[in-house]
Amino acid sequence: MSKISMTPGALLMLAMLTACSTAPRSTSLLENTRQQYQMAQNNPRIAQLAPLEMRQADDAMVLANSAAIKNESSEEIDKLAYLASKKIDIANEAAKQKNAENTIANAGRERDEMRLNQRTQEVSQEKNRADQAAYSAQVAQANTLNAQQKVTALSAExxxxxxxxxxxxxxxxxxxxxxxxxxxxxxxxxxxxxxxxxxxxxxxxxxxxxxxxxxxxxxxxxxxxxxxxxxxxxxxxxxxxxxxxxxxxxxxxxxxxxxxxxxxxxxxxxxxxxxxxxxxxxxxxxxxx
Structure with missing residues (x-):
C-alpha cells in the first residue's frame, strides 16, 4: 500500500485543525490561497526545483491557517493569506525560472538567459499589477460577503x-x-x-x-x-x-x-x-x- 507524504507545515496545520474544538474562521481569500497552495503541493517540479521557496510558502500557509483557527479578525487572516499567496507565487516563479535555466543551459545559455530575464521582469511587473487588482477585488468581495453573513446570522438569532x-x-x-x-x-x-x-x-x-x-x-x-x-x-x-x-x-x-x-x-x-x-x-x- 502506498503512503501519502505530507510537508511539516501540512502536518502542523492538520494537527492544529484536529485539536481545534470550534469551527475556524475563514475568508474567501484564505480559501482561494488554500487551493493555490494545494496545486503547488501537487506539482512535483516545485518541490524539486524550488524547495526553499516552497518551505517558505508552507510556513506562511501555516500562519494563515493558524490565524483562522484562533478566530482572529478577517483583516488579519486576509493579510496573512495574501502573504502566503505571494510566497506560493514566488515558489511557482522560482520553479519556472529554474526549469528554464536548466533548459537554456544546453543551448545558447547567455543569449537565451538575457532574453528570459527581460521577459521575466516584464511578466513580474504585469503580474504585480494584476495581483494588486485581484487582491483589492478579493478583499472588497470578502468584506461584502462577511457583512451579508453577519446580517443573516443576526436575523436568525x-x-x-x-x-x-x-x-x-x-x-x-x-x-x-x-x-x-x-x-x-x-x-x-x-x-x-x-x-x-x-x-x-x-x-x-x-x-x-x-x-x-x-x-x-x-x-x-x-x-x-x-x-x-x-x-x-x-x-x-x-x-x-x-x-x-x-x-x-x-x-x-x-x-x-x-x-x-x-x-x-x-x-x-x-x-x-x-x-x-x-x-x-x-x-x-x-x-x-
Whole structure:
C-alpha cells in the first residue's frame, strides 16, 4: 500500500485543525490561497526545483491557517493569506525560472538567459499589477460577503421576535398588545420579548439601536406624540435594566406621523400603535427616516 507524504507545515496545520474544538474562521481569500497552495503541493517540479521557496510558502500557509483557527479578525487572516499567496507565487516563479535555466543551459545559455530575464521582469511587473487588482477585488468581495453573513446570522438569532430585514436594517416591532392600554408600561409579554432581544444584543456589542414610538390618529396629536415618546423611553429603560448600555440607544417619538396602514379600521389602528427597534450595521450606522 502506498503512503501519502505530507510537508511539516501540512502536518502542523492538520494537527492544529484536529485539536481545534470550534469551527475556524475563514475568508474567501484564505480559501482561494488554500487551493493555490494545494496545486503547488501537487506539482512535483516545485518541490524539486524550488524547495526553499516552497518551505517558505508552507510556513506562511501555516500562519494563515493558524490565524483562522484562533478566530482572529478577517483583516488579519486576509493579510496573512495574501502573504502566503505571494510566497506560493514566488515558489511557482522560482520553479519556472529554474526549469528554464536548466533548459537554456544546453543551448545558447547567455543569449537565451538575457532574453528570459527581460521577459521575466516584464511578466513580474504585469503580474504585480494584476495581483494588486485581484487582491483589492478579493478583499472588497470578502468584506461584502462577511457583512451579508453577519446580517443573516443576526436575523436568525432574532427569529423568535420576528425581526425583519428592511432598507433601514434589521427591525423588531413591539405591537400595541405588549403595552398597557393607552399606557407606556410594558406588560409581561412585552418584557419577555425584550429579554430575548437583550440576550442577542449582549453577544453583538457593535450594534446600536434606534427606538421609535408610533401611535394611531385617535386622540389629539400632542397626546399621541407624548405617548409615542414615553413608550420609546420605556423600551430603552427596560433594555438598560437587562444590561444594554444607554449609550447604544437613541429614542424618538413620532406620534401618528408614520402609520403602517390607514386608520379607518380598528385592526389597522392597532397595527399603527407600535414601537420599532432598528439595529445598526457593524459601524453603528442607521438609515434615518
Amino acid at each position: 432574532l427569529a423568535d421576535i420576528k425581526a425583519k430585514n428592511t432598507d433601514r436594517g434589521i427591525v423588531i416591532t413591539l405591537g400595541d398588545l405588549l403595552f398597557g392600554t393607552n399606557d407606556a408600561r410594558l406588560n409581561p409579554d412585552g418584557m419577555h420579548e425584550l429579554q430575548k432581544l437583550a440576550a442577542v444584543l449582549q453577544a453583538h456589542q457593535q450594534q446600536t439601536l434606534s427606538i421609535e414610538g408610533h401611535t394611531d390618529s385617535t386622540g389629539g396629536a400632542a397626546y399621541n406624540l407624548r405617548l409615542s415618546e414615553r413608550r420609546a423611553n420605556a423600551v430603552s429603560s427596560a433594555l438598560q435594566l437587562m444590561g444594554v448600555q444607554k449609550t447604544r440607544m437613541t429614542m424618538h417619538g413620532y406620534g401618528e406621523e408614520f402609520p403602517l396602514m390607514d386608520n379607518h379600521t380598528a385592526e389597522n389602528r392597532q397595527m399603527n400603535r407600535r414601537v420599532e427597534i432598528i439595529l445598526s450595521d457593524d459601524a453603528g450606522h442607521i438609515v434615518n427616516r
